[in-house]
Amino acid sequence: MYQFETKIRVRYADTDQMKYVYYGNYARYFEIGRVESLRNLGLTYRELEEMGVMMPVLENNSKYLAPALYDELLTIVTTIKEKPGVRIKFDYEIKNESGKVIHLGETLLVFVNMQTGRPCKMPEVMEKILASYF
């Protein structure tokens, strides 16, 4: 298992007239959780694309337990629970400033060879970096 925490500030752009974060904007927060959890391991998604591997999303699921509000500093706990193969799954737990869990999410992505457009195995560099966690 690999876990990493990221902080995100809710912006006015993220809110809607209900004064909540618009339900579609959590996907952006998930993206930040994923990308920063990889960067913390010394790996950027930008490098993966430069190596010719992209990671489109297959599934994305959200449970809205309580609203996120403007200017709150949210904590995103991103977890990779299982060793990735051709696919990789990220779980997220989002907490508000008082430490309350307000959101649960998960995203399933697939490694795709950008030249062939076909699914492929996780790049070796990523496998090595993640090896000690699984």
Added chain:
Amino acid sequence: MYQFETKIRVRYADTDQMKYVYYGNYARYFEIGRVESLRNLGLTYRELEEMGVMMPVLENNSKYLAPALYDELLTIVTTIKEKPGVRIKFDYEIKNESGKVIHLGETLLVFVNMQTGRPCKMPEVMEKILASYF
């Protein structure tokens, strides 16, 4: 069961550098599917809020079967399968221009009394309008 079809044009704003619609933007398409399916029944979400009822999202799930591309005219088939009570669930099937199903989604929302902040039953006006479908 109640079902309604809406057309949506993919905008440049919706795409990302993978040349696909960014995975977080389907929530916006779902919103359009929901709102237009209600408008077709003579009911607007704006009126619901004016009556003092809002509908925050509890769950939102997406399956990405194939990418949506820039300028495609997508068809969103929105379905309410079960009679709503305190909660209402919308299912979506998104087809691209060639009629291929590229996305499946579902959103669970709850009726909330804006004065008390507590869940409430579906407004009567909505119940009457939906009655013949269930």
Added chain:
Amino acid sequence: MYQFETKIRVRYADTDQMKYVYYGNYARYFEIGRVESLRNLGLTYRELEEMGVMMPVLENNSKYLAPALYDELLTIVTTIKEKPGVRIKFDYEIKNESGKVIHLGETLLVFVNMQTGRPCKMPEVMEKILASYF
């Protein structure tokens, strides 16, 4: 001069907690105005990119005269005032449902040859289509 009108519905996704359309979302409305005004002439921006020409933005300016509100059906009047050369300028006037002008905007774009990355003249097909208006 060439002028075209497009209708746009304000979505919940577009609003912010001020209950106005978020100031950054007018750029999306401008995009829709531009693209639909070209489509009305029989030309799509998608085709321009397929021909190897893209149109990045050089300048974008907005004047917010009055807020746009949720679910309003806005009218975007898009105008090309001057014959385009290497650059093309679009002007926008946005009216709300009661016909009041609530927003003024303008966008300056440049034609770029996607192979060389250099500015280029407006594609011939576009010049022919626009010829009768200038």
Added chain:
Amino acid sequence: MYQFETKIRVRYADTDQMKYVYYGNYARYFEIGRVESLRNLGLTYRELEEMGVMMPVLENNSKYLAPALYDELLTIVTTIKEKPGVRIKFDYEIKNESGKVIHLGETLLVFVNMQTGRPCKMPEVMEKILASYF
């Protein structure tokens, strides 16, 4: 004059199929520049709204000198050049990772009393905080 620097990471959500940051997303970056420049003075926009003052946008202008790319860590230099009265103007200069200025922007906002809906003077607490800079 008051000036402050903020760092922003470009997200996949921000890009479009040109592989550039979508032209409408700079408004979000400007918002972050403004809000963080005020927070650095000990003042949050959230508090201003809690005091009953909101700051809708009157004008927003952008010059796109060069594209911002995915995952770049941008620097936003936000400047208040003139002492605010009923209105406040922010200027922005955005630099990419190599220090090149890629974007210039400015936003004019107005202080509005949320009870009356009318323009009002800059709140006293803000005037005191800004006093030493003008």
